[in-house]
Amino acid sequence: MSTFKKPGFLAIELDGAGWDGADLARAVLAAESAGFHAATFTDAPVPARANALQRAAFAGPVTHTIALVPEVDTVYTEPFHVSTQLASLDYVSRGRAGWIATAADAPEAAAAVGRSAVTGAALGQEAAASIEVSRRLWDSWEDDAVIRDVATGRYIDVDKLHYVDFQTPAGFAGVGYSVKGPSIIPRPLQGQLPVLVPASLLGEVRADAVDAVLVSAPAAELLAAEVRDVRARVGASIAVIAELDVVLDARGQDAAARDASFDGGRAAFAGSAAGLTDFLADLLKEADGVRLHPASLFVDVEELGRLVLPELRRRGALRPVAQGGTFRDLLGLERPASRYATAAAAAPAGAGK
Amino acid sequence: MTQHTRAKSEIFTPSGQIQFGVFFQGVNSGTIWKAAESGSQTDFESFRRIAQTAERGLFAAFFLGEGLRLREHLGRPHALDVVGRPDAQTMLAALASVTKNIGLVATQNTTYNDPADLAHRLASLDLISGGRAAWNIVTTDNAWTGANFRRGGYLDHADRYKHAEAFVETAKRIWDSWETPDGPASRVLHQGQRYTVDVTPRLPRSAQYRPVLFQAGDSPEGRNFAARQADVIFSAHPKFDDAVDFRKDLVERSVAAGRGANAVQIMPASEFILAPTAAEAAEKKEWVRSLQIGPQQAIAYLEQFWGRELSTYDPDGPLPEIDPVVEETSETRGSGFHGAKARQLADQWRAEAKDKGLSIRQFVTSKTARIDSTFTGSYTAVADHLAEYARVGAVDGFNISPWLIPTGLDDIVNHLVPELQERGVYPTEYRGSTLREHLGLETPVRTADEAAAAVRA
Numbered sequence A: 001m002s003t004f005k006k007p008g009f010l011a012i013e014l015d016g017a018g019w020d021g022a023d024l025a026r027a028v029l030a031a032e033s034a035g036f037h038a039a040t041f042t043d044a045p046v047p048a049r050a051n052a053l054q055r056a057a058f059a060g061p062v063t064h065t066i067a068l069v070p071e072v073d074t075v076y077t078e079p080f081h082v083s084t085q086l087a088s089l090d091y092v093s094r095g096r097a098g099w100i101a102t103a104a105d106a107p108e109a110a111a112a113v114g115r116s117a118v119t120g121a122a123l124g125q126e127a128a129a130s131i132e133v134s135r136r137l138w139d140s141w142e143d144d145a146v147i148r149d150v151a152t153g154r155y156i157d158v159d160k161l162h163y164v165d166f167q168t169p170a171g172f173a174g175v176g177y178s179v180k181g182p183s184i185i186p187r188p189l190q191g192q193l194p195v196l197v198p199a200s201l202l203g204e205v206r207a208d209a210v211d212a213v214l215v216s217a218p219a220a221e222l223l224a225a226e227v228r229d230v231r232a233r234v235g236a237s238i239a240v241i242a243e244l245d246v247v248l249d250a251r252g253q254d255a256a257a258r259d260a261s262f263d264g265g266r267a268a269f270a271g272s273a274a275g276l277t278d279f280l281a282d283l284l285k286e287a288d289g290v291r292l293h294p295a296s297l298f299v300d301v302e303e304l305g306r307l308v309l310p311e312l313r314r315r316g317a318l319r320p321v322a323q324g325g326t327f328r329d330l331l332g333l334e335r336p337a338s339r340y341a342t343a344a345a346a347a348p349a350g351a352g353k
Numbered sequence B: 001m002t003q004h005t006r007a008k009s010e011i012f013t014p015s016g017q018i019q020f021g022v023f024f025q026g027v028n029s030g031t032i033w034k035a036a037e038s039g040s041q042t043d044f045e046s047f048r049r050i051a052q053t054a055e056r057g058l059f060a061a062f063f064l065g066e067g068l069r070l071r072e073h074l075g076r077p078h079a080l081d082v083v084g085r086p087d088a089q090t091m092l093a094a095l096a097s098v099t100k101n102i103g104l105v106a107t108q109n110t111t112y113n114d115p116a117d118l119a120h121r122l123a124s125l126d127l128i129s130g131g132r133a134a135w136n137i138v139t140t141d142n143a144w145t146g147a148n149f150r151r152g153g154y155l156d157h158a159d160r161y162k163h164a165e166a167f168v169e170t171a172k173r174i175w176d177s178w179e180t181p182d183g184p185a186s187r188v189l190h191q192g193q194r195y196t197v198d199v200t201p202r203l204p205r206s207a208q209y210r211p212v213l214f215q216a217g218d219s220p221e222g223r224n225f226a227a228r229q230a231d232v233i234f235s236a237h238p239k240f241d242d243a244v245d246f247r248k249d250l251v252e253r254s255v256a257a258g259r260g261a262n263a264v265q266i267m268p269a270s271e272f273i274l275a276p277t278a279a280e281a282a283e284k285k286e287w288v289r290s291l292q293i294g295p296q297q298a299i300a301y302l303e304q305f306w307g308r309e310l311s312t313y314d315p316d317g318p319l320p321e322i323d324p325v326v327e328e329t330s331e332t333r334g335s336g337f338h339g340a341k342a343r344q345l346a347d348q349w350r351a352e353a354k355d356k357g358l359s360i361r362q363f364v365t366s367k368t369a370r371i372d373s374t375f376t377g378s379y380t381a382v383a384d385h386l387a388e389y390a391r392v393g394a395v396d397g398f399n400i401s402p403w404l405i406p407t408g409l410d411d412i413v414n415h416l417v418p419e420l421q422e423r424g425v426y427p428t429e430y431r432g433s434t435l436r437e438h439l440g441l442e443t444p445v446r447t448a449d450e451a452a453a454a455v456r457a
């Protein structure tokens, strides 16, 4: 596999750019000009951090190539809102949006909305249900639903809009629910946004419901094996993305001396730019992509952009950054037809009413 | 920041100024999609173009509406009008990066959201935009819209505003919870009938302290709610006499609520059809109306009250002689019409149309609400008319719905704004960097403790 594998991609977590618009723009532009393919926005509930999806939306109009991928919780949110917000992000980023679907397991998240805490396998069920709702709603307007037909006075062709009639499956551990549809926004530019999940949610979330899996390991030397493991479970068509904390020798300071307090239980790399380049070149033979969590956003991004990404590009380990490309293009995914497209003639919206 | 701009008083003092907002409507029949120059309703470029034009014209605010289920007509999605629009806050967060001054107003519903989540997202927008966010609080709810949500939802009218008020009070407590810009935040607890919140807020105050609050409900309960809670009311009363009455009504309510006569500003929904001369404007209006209410819309409008298909009727002929199917009356859901007695209404309308000699199309054009909110005329005449509103303080501004996207504000900004500036009734620069400053609103001065005390159990 490694001989024929396509070059990989690099994502960067922009945590550290919390809520100030100017900081946010500076961070995402630094990541884009450093050559990263994707920026992610954590929604972990820590102080002084604005809503992840809005941070990504703010970055949309000021960037051109970088994919913008916020975390959005699936447990304590309304799936209908989540779907609409993500579709809107796709519009404001001209097709560069993705979604890291998470399942909040902190009791505080439940208390904030007055629900009882969801735990264990139920978390994955919530994620699976919410992903399914979004996917159906994104398909609920066929691509050519807006017809603007002056002769008949119709702005849309109602036969190309579809009720999604989602219902949580039997055995759903939480409070079951239904979503009617159709969406209130036309189909996203990408048709379907790429959906990423942490590997911990696989199982309840079926691999074929997602486009990429985020893989963690307790130490850097275990990461490649973990990637191989997940690859074996999900198959070749799902992108496997390795998670890596990074602290580099920078500004005359040794990585070891720099204060890096990583918390995610992720594999970490501390050392020189050259060492990281070699490590990533090897890792990208196994993983489709790597997401870096820099110890210091501005310090490490500068070093990465100056020393690591150019060298990986020179070695042919990285995909080109495509002008005008979508996030799906980056992941090598086709733009899918709406699941309702062929059923249009058989079951138009409202036919059953 | 402007503090205590107009002192709390029982006497209303006109500011002598008007401001503009722009309401990018999307879903409705007012936006013309049939003209060659009609652009996309979803592409970001359309939004950017409107927002940047508005900012060039020193508009105070850019508004987005919200409708959480597609309008339906006779049991299927309504096909004849513009439909499909982005999520308000996502779009506004994107616009924040390509605008500098204009306020960003998101219409958001109190029934289908959680207070802690919505307050956090609005605070996010407020911070990201440097203190330019506002929330247009709406309470529209029905089980039909609830079918899109986990929580479902239907409240009767009185409960709707009780719930909305507890919701807004909780949101304010969340925004007020940081004692100093560096925190710490105090925990916010609310145990109410409809929801429970237990949250330690995560975001500090913005440059304008907290999002500005707009309200857009017109019932007595809605107006009282606005008088107690809102900074600005997005009203449905733009005609001069009506606007003056509405001001009087709102001043009374706001004094009764203990907030003084000047606490709540008024910006009615409006539409402008302008040209160099009155004759050209009148001609333009004919054209605009013919595209807003085409033959199919005219028939569909009646169908929603008749509850049956009327497509065999001639739009240029008289109203249908057949009667509505009363029990099946199916108003275009989501359009805001409620429970008209169809048979009675049909009789009344037939008589009215006959009396005035109106065809279906002419009758429907005369019935649509927007008739009352349109200002038609030459740039100078309309400017003179608006200056009169400013002089008596009938309104604080107008929330303008452009009938063409994305060029619909061009003539307003290029021609009407300079006329108003010449008359001394329109800003010549942005007063500051926040929406609160543009509008000349007082900065709230509550602390977290006072906020907690203000919530009635």
Ligand SMILES: Cc1cc2nc3c(=O)[nH]c(=O)nc-3n(C[C@H](O)[C@H](O)[C@H](O)COP(=O)(O)O)c2cc1C
Residues within 6 Å of the ligand: B064, B065, B066, B067, B107, B109, B137, B138, B139, B140, B141, B215, B216, B217, B218, B219, B220, B221, B222, B223, B234, B235, B236, B269
């Ligand atoms: C000018 C104006 C604009 C409104 N825009 C919206 C909107 O975008 N979304 C919505 O759900 N309701 C909207 N509403 C509805 C009101 O907020 C309110 O929920 C509705 O009028 C019912 O309340 P009421 O009985 O107090 O009038 C609007 C109302 C007015 C007057």
